[in-house]
Amino acid sequence: MTTTMSIRELMRNGNMVGEYDYIDIEDRKRKAYKGVFVSRKYADEVKAFLQRKIAEEKRKKIDSLMHFAGSMEGESGEMTAQEIRASKRKEYEDA
Template sequence: MTTIGIRELARSSAILEGHDYAQIEDKKTKQAKGLIVSNEYAEVVKKYIDKLVAKKHQQEVDEIMQFAGSCEIHSRFLNLTDREIREKIAQEKYGE
């Protein structure tokens, strides 16, 4: 894998010619900052990343949906707002 410094890339993008991809690295901290992909493979990489993001979102939705419908509302509370439900419970509890 070709590693290019941020400053090198800023000085000249001609460094990228002849490479399918290159890793961008902060030479001072030796920390990877990203990856540059040639235009030839850009669409393939974009589709792959879109699939990964969609899969991640679907997993999050699936985690939430496992709880959907797990609670049942008693028939006496149907079509009431949360405030009305609290008032009704208080009336039944304290007998107003």
């Protein structure tokens, strides 16, 4: 079973948490969704899902950064950022 409660109702009726599989929490005054409480029965499954989701997001972020990290391919050597910009500018001007 599921239900929607306001934060105020949840504070007054804390014992209702055990009666539902999950409870959507909303701010009734602003009609804004605040979060969800999950039953102890499903807590491990939800945690595992969230861990997979977070790991996937981190992997995607790292993959997108690695695309740029490999773009220099060792061309910089011991050059400063200004020297690298100047050499790249020269390459594009010559081409």
